[in-house]
Amino acid sequence: MGKTLFEKIWDAHVVKTLDDGQSLLYIDLHLVHEVTSPQAFAGLRFAGRRIRQPNQTFATMDHNVPTDNPFDVRDQIAKKQIETLIENCREFGVQLADLDSPHQGIVHVIGPELGLTVPGKTIVCGDSHTSTHGAFGALAFGIGTSEVEHVLATQCLWQTRPKTLRIQLEGSLAPGVTSKDVILALIAKYGVNFGTGHVIEFAGSLIGTLTMEQRMTICNMSIEAGARAGLMAPDETTIAYVKDRPHAPRGREWDEAVALWRELKSDDDAVFDTDIVFDVSELSPQVTWGTNPGMGSGVDGTVPSPEDFESSVEQRAVTQALEYMGLTPGTKITDIAVQHVFIGSCTNARIEDLRLAASIVAGRHVADGVRALVVPGSKQVKRQAESEGLHEVFTAAGFEWREPGCSMCLGMNPDTIPAGERCASTSNRNFEGRQGRGARTHLVSPAMAAATALEGHFVDVREFAAVHEGGVAHGTAR
Numbered sequence: 384m385g386k387t388l389f390e391k392i393w394d395a396h397v398v399k400t401l402d403d404g405q406s407l408l409y410i411d412l413h414l415v416h417e418v419t420s421p422q423a424f425a426g427l428r429f430a431g432r433r434i435r436q437p438n439q440t441f442a443t444m445d446h447n448v449p450t451d452n453p454f455d456v457r458d459q460i461a462k463k464q465i466e467t468l469i470e471n472c473r474e475f476g477v478q479l480a481d482l483d484s485p486h487q488g489i490v491h492v493i494g495p496e497l498g499l500t501v502p503g504k505t506i507v508c509g510d511s512h513t514s515t516h517g518a519f520g521a522l523a524f525g526i527g528t529s530e531v532e533h534v535l536a537t538q539c540l541w542q543t544r545p546k547t548l549r550i551q552l553e554g555s556l557a558p559g560v561t562s563k564d565v566i567l568a569l570i571a572k573y574g575v576n577f578g579t580g581h582v583i584e585f586a587g588s589l590i591g592t593l594t595m596e597q598r599m600t601i602c603n604m605s606i607e608a609g610a611r612a613g614l615m616a617p618d619e620t621t622i623a624y625v626k627d628r629p630h631a632p633r634g635r636e637w638d639e640a641v642a643l644w645r646e647l648k649s650d651d652d653a654v655f656d657t658d659i660v661f662d663v664s665e666l667s668p669q670v671t672w673g674t675n676p677g678m679g680s681g682v683d684g685t686v687p688s689p690e691d692f693e694s695s696v697e698q699r700a701v702t703q704a705l706e707y708m709g710l711t712p713g714t715k716i717t718d719i720a721v722q723h724v725f726i727g728s729c730t731n732a733r734i735e736d737l738r739l740a741a742s743i744v745a746g747r748h749v750a751d752g753v754r755a756l757v758v759p760g761s762k763q764v765k766r767q768a769e770s771e772g773l774h775e776v777f778t779a780a781g782f783e784w785r786e787p788g789c790s791m792c793l794g795m796n797p798d799t800i801p802a803g804e805r806c807a808s809t810s811n812r813n814f815e816g817r818q819g820r821g822a823r824t825h826l827v828s829p830a831m832a833a834a835t836a837l838e839g840h841f842v843d844v845r846e847f848a849a850v851h852e853g854g855v856a857h858g859t860a861r
């Protein structure tokens with residue numbers, strides 16, 4: 384019997400397996416940020432240990448960074464975490480994309496950008512959206528702070544072998560529908576737990592048509608389906624993306640690596656624990672109406688009623704969600720007005736996301752009463768966007784143009800939404816209080832966020848001329 388992609392990477396990294404099924408995995412890349420690392424470094428220091436492989440450890444700061452002025456950290460806890468990361472990296476010899484580094488940015492944006500993320504690697508970070516890196520055919524998952532310490536000290540990690548789930552994405556996306564809509568629709572259909580205990584391999588004919596950035600958006604949110612990780616087999620698009628990036632292999636090492644990467648795919652006769660086929664051709668742009676990423680519908684839909692759901696557990700969850708969100712069943716999604724729009728986060732703050740949003744707002748203006756923010760995912764994304772003049776398109780339209788960081792994705796820095804107000808957000812989580820106490824988050828694609836900012840309420844981006852003129856085909860607008 385053949386092997387799945389996951390099994391190939393897993394088997395190549397197992398150092399030893401115990402009778403109870405736990406395996407010790409070798410970790411190729413350990414990404415670190417300021418929020419989940421302080422106790423881990425403190426533990427190392429306490430035990431008098433050093434880092435096993437400092438060259439395979441890379442740190443950045445993102446969650447706490449104020450995006451109006453990164454050097455003016457007003458919050459004392461944030462300041463302490465940022466300073467502590469700087470000290471820890473110095474003491475333990477870890478490479479750090481500091482606030483003044485040209486490489487600083489959201490950890491899941493900079494890993495791929497710098498060529499740290501490559502096919503076949505095992506990648507961990509004390510952060511759930513580490514699943515993003517799976518788009519390269521790397522086995523990448525989030526770990527807790529005590530595991531961060533374990534990996535720092537040993538470069539290994541104990542894990543139970545997850546099950547495998549394949550999702551075959553078939554068909555092609557309509558103009559204005561993006562990979563963000565694919566993952567939101569999948570989670571809306573199957574729920575936030577369907578991936579629990581599994582590593583998802585996204586396969587099917589759609590993947591080959593997507594850019595790396597679009598693929599990352601899907602893998603980023605596989606964690607919101609409950610999965611341990613999301614994976615996609617590397618192909619020529621992956622290889623072209625990685626080539627010549629600062630940390631990518633070079634010369635003979637590159638040739639050898641590419642030869643191995645071309646073998647990294649599930650064998651034809653590989654068997655998955657679960658197999659799903661999902662047709663994307665009829666998808667509409669998605670908008671979440673509730674308080675988990677699975678509570679969503681097409682923009683052409685309406686807010687559901689608790690009675691539309693079968694189980695009493697779901698009915699209660701929906702009742703509570705609608706109350707928190709201040710929504711009435713039957714309301715058209717397009718009748719929901721927003722006061723804030725956030726284009727950013729590790730899900731959708733890469734250059735293609737910004738190009739797509741800019742193509743929609745170009746020459747137009749943000750609606751009255753709407754505050755709109757664009758927060759590039761990294762310094763590199765920001766530089767690239769500015770070299771293309773995108774910042775001018777955004778600022779002329781009334782958007783704020785910020786410095787890189789997690790920003791409004793979560794309320795750990797000054798960018799928050801006031802209680803009771805509504806935000807169309809390109810991020811990945813819409814939990815209660817996620818963007819600030821009492822804040823109401825609606826998850827959407829960058830195209831939808833841009834269109835919503837202009838109208839002041841949700842609107843079907845497929846009605847925008849830019850979508851049809853410039854070929855805003857699932858997010859590749861230039």
Ligand SMILES: CC(C)[C@H](C(=O)O)[C@@H](O)C(=O)O
Binds near residue numbers: 418509793
């Ligand atoms: C702060 C961090 C631990 C957290 C995570 O693990 O995902 C954050 O990045 C998030 O998106 O909620």
Ligand code: SF4
Binds near residue numbers: 445512
């Ligand atoms: S951008 Fe949001 S989801 Fe991504 S790492 Fe930061 S807080 Fe987490």
